[in-house]
Amino acid sequence: xxxxxxxxxxxxxxxxxxxxTGMLVIFFDKFIKIVKNFLIFLIIPMIxxxxxxxxxxxxxITALITAVITFIDFKYFTFQFDFDKNDFIIKKGFFKxxxxxxxxxxxxQINLNQNFIHKILNLYEIQMxxxxxxxxxxxxxxxxxxxxxxxKKFTDFLKNNDSKIEIKKTINVDELEIDFFTLIKIGLTxxxxxxxxxxxALFFGALEYLNALNINIIPSFSSFxxxxxxxxxxxxxxxxxxxxxxxxxxxISTVIKFYxxxxxxxxxxxxxxxxxxxxxxxxMSPNKVQVFSYTxxxxxxxxxxxxxxxxxASSSISTSSEKSxxxxxxxxxxxxxxxxKKIFQFIYKSNDKNEILxxxxxxxxxxxxxxxxxxxxAIFFTLNYFFNFFETINYLVIQLIFIMFSFLISYRLYKNSxxxxxxxxxxxxxxxxxxxxxxxxxxxxxxIVIDQDIWYKRLNLADLTICTAGGMxxxxxxxxxxxxxxxxxxxxxxxxxxxxxx
Amino acid sequence: xKNSFTNxxxxxxxxxxVEQVELSKIEDKYIFIMLINRTIWFIISFIGCVIISNIExxxxxxxxxxxxxIVLFILIFxxxxxxxxxxxxxxxDHDLIYSSGVIFTSTTIIPYNRIQHLAIHQSFISRIFxxxxxxxxxxxxxxxxxxxxxxxxxxxxxxxxxxxxKIEKLKK
Numbered sequence: 001x002x003x004x005x006x007x008x009x010x011x012x013x014x015x016x017x018x019x020x021t022g023m024l025v026i027f028f029d030k031f032i033k034i035v036k037n038f039l040i041f042l043i044i045p046m047i048x049x050x051x052x053x054x055x056x057x058x059x060x061i062t063a064l065i066t067a068v069i070t071f072i073d074f075k076y077f078t079f080q081f082d083f084d085k086n087d088f089i090i091k092k093g094f095f096k097x098x099x100x101x102x103x104x105x106x107x108x109q110i111n112l113n114q115n116f117i118h119k120i121l122n123l124y125e126i127q128m129x130x131x132x133x134x135x136x137x138x139x140x141x142x143x144x145x146x147x148x149x150x151x152k153k154f155t156d157f158l159k160n161n162d163s164k165i166e167i168k169k170t171i172n173v174d175e176l177e178i179d180f181f182t183l184i185k186i187g188l189t190x191x192x193x194x195x196x197x198x199x200x201a202l203f204f205g206a207l208e209y210l211n212a213l214n215i216n217i218i219p220s221f222s223s224f225x226x227x228x229x230x231x232x233x234x235x236x237x238x239x240x241x242x243x244x245x246x247x248x249x250x251x252i253s254t255v256i257k258f259y260x261x262x263x264x265x266x267x268x269x270x271x272x273x274x275x276x277x278x279x280x281x282x283x284m285s286p287n288k289v290q291v292f293s294y295t296x297x298x299x300x301x302x303x304x305x306x307x308x309x310x311x312x313a314s315s316s317i318s319t320s321s322e323k324s325x326x327x328x329x330x331x332x333x334x335x336x337x338x339x340x341k342k343i344f345q346f347i348y349k350s351n352d353k354n355e356i357l358x359x360x361x362x363x364x365x366x367x368x369x370x371x372x373x374x375x376x377x378a379i380f381f382t383l384n385y386f387f388n389f390f391e392t393i394n395y396l397v398i399q400l401i402f403i404m405f406s407f408l409i410s411y412r413l414y415k416n417s418x419x420x421x422x423x424x425x426x427x428x429x430x431x432x433x434x435x436x437x438x439x440x441x442x443x444x445x446x447x448i449v450i451d452q453d454i455w456y457k458r459l460n461l462a463d464l465t466i467c468t469a470g471g472m473x474x475x476x477x478x479x480x481x482x483x484x485x486x487x488x489x490x491x492x493x494x495x496x497x498x499x500x501x502x
Numbered sequence: 503x504k505n506s507f508t509n510x511x512x513x514x515x516x517x518x519x520v521e522q523v524e525l526s527k528i529e530d531k532y533i534f535i536m537l538i539n540r541t542i543w544f545i546i547s548f549i550g551c552v553i554i555s556n557i558e559x560x561x562x563x564x565x566x567x568x569x570x571x572i573v574l575f576i577l578i579f580x581x582x583x584x585x586x587x588x589x590x591x592x593x594x595d596h597d598l599i600y601s602s603g604v605i606f607t608s609t610t611i612i613p614y615n616r617i618q619h620l621a622i623h624q625s626f627i628s629r630i631f632x633x634x635x636x637x638x639x640x641x642x643x644x645x646x647x648x649x650x651x652x653x654x655x656x657x658x659x660x661x662x663x664x665x666x667x668k669i670e671k672l673k674k
Contacts, residue, residue, distance in 0.1 A: 313641065355512055356512060356513065421512060421513065422512060423512055445616075446612070446616045446640040446641055446642030446646065447610060447611060447612040447613075447616060447640050447642050447646040447648075448610070448611045449608055449609065449610045449611075449645075449646055450608065450609040450610075450611075451606060451607070451608045451609075452606075452607045452608075452609075453605060453606050453607070454604070454605045454606075454607070457607075465645075465646075467640070467642030467643060467645065467646045468641075468642060469641035469642060469643075471643075472642065472643070472645065472646075484519065484520065484521050485513050485515070486513065487520060487611070488517055488518065488519050488520055489512070489513045489514060489517065491520070491596075491597060491611055491613060492514070492517045492518065494613045494615070494616065495596040495597060495613045495614075495615065501616065501641070502641075
């Protein structure tokens, strides 16, 4: 190693503190967290009689307590490398002392994050994701830019233990950048249904909240529905408003989240960085990848763009909390088919191709039609029969449109779904608008579940579920003979393979 | 169609088949534990039922609630025996298989080289009958973890040794 490296080794062998200006970051972090948690207790008594003096005193006391906690936290938080054991060590705590040592080989990815305050002070938050049941997520709240980059370099270096030739390779980096225009395109074409659902949920959540605060707008809302304002123009206006809300919120969130997205090959890893308000840097190593998935809808197919999501092995599956699970997902928005192939090639060192294609049984269509179309229609009919929400004419029109849509959805769900097996990969595609394709390397399979309901036994049909450390994929209504053959072969390959799944 | 499917080189036909494996049943005594568990559930949900039918709005429907509740439990109890017979397991050379379920039959296969760790559990009731359960964990999440209940204590220990030895051997 060079001289510089020796100097770095010396620095990191002894305990390091976080950056002093970083105390501000920790302070605001804690302050916001405390305010968030106790906000409801503050607001409710204040709605009726607002006392500015009391308010300021509360804020000041909270700030003072936070400051003391911040100082203790800062003083008793150190990190260092143990170069003998190849461990990264964090010591923290004043009352309850904790010593965390993470073997470098267990570190799955290192994320450098910046929120607003980090950006002003030119600091970084370091997050290390580890996999395995005995691990905890390691994070250092605020360090200088140089130290952050050094740590990243170090862990990369020690983890791979590759020769210098490998590092030289980084000069001819393969880069993928997603420009602003592509982000706009992808923002306008993705996630229609998710955002729509989110907006509806938000709307009802807000109603509930206002109701809890005794600001009652529900009567006016329901009287608005009952007043029969369901004319053609009204419906048109509401639809336009909703569509506008979906488009704009999609566009804004995509641009903010993925602004200046770039992906670079670095040694054997892929480094991704993006973000407008809080920028993120993620290091992803290909052998930790469990599921490679991409989504493309009809419009995106025409303009040749897709959203790639890469699922990595995560320790958080068993606890399955939504937030930490997100850390093991890597998003690549707006890749064209060439980029997609390049990334796939980089991760798996091979191409994806369909070799044996299996379509689901036609019963998938009928079951979906029953669940999506006929069952809700029957409920709707019964309710309308007893409570008379709509006049007969209106009812018939709504019912007809609904049945047509459910027919279309069920048909597309059936038409778009297939399973394909090749020498090293298994691939499943599904969806009616956003068509999702998921690819798993066969030796990364953890276990296989075959489900067969009693009424499918006679039809000789069954469902297949394939589990990996990064999530599972399911494919229903397969011919049981084919399914048995596939299962036997998959299991056989997993057992024969010496390659590690992580 | 079928010929072109099976002749492909990717899917081999002369390999071990899950279908042909003779699955073994769990200990007969386990049916008593199943009955006890169902009785406990019966008592708990009966209390729930009493509370629900005392709610004012549902006062008129209380008979219907009780009848549907009792019908449901008669069904559940009468399924006990079939459900017991459906619980089967097998340890092969390279993997283990567990299958269960009356209406929704599911068969799980875990290769030994994907098992993270395993554990033997013994609950209070199963201690009376001298039974144990053995659970296998993978990195694939709790959905596919196999838990074979109703093994005799010796069998559970025996299989634990067997699988542990397999895992050790594969590590080398």
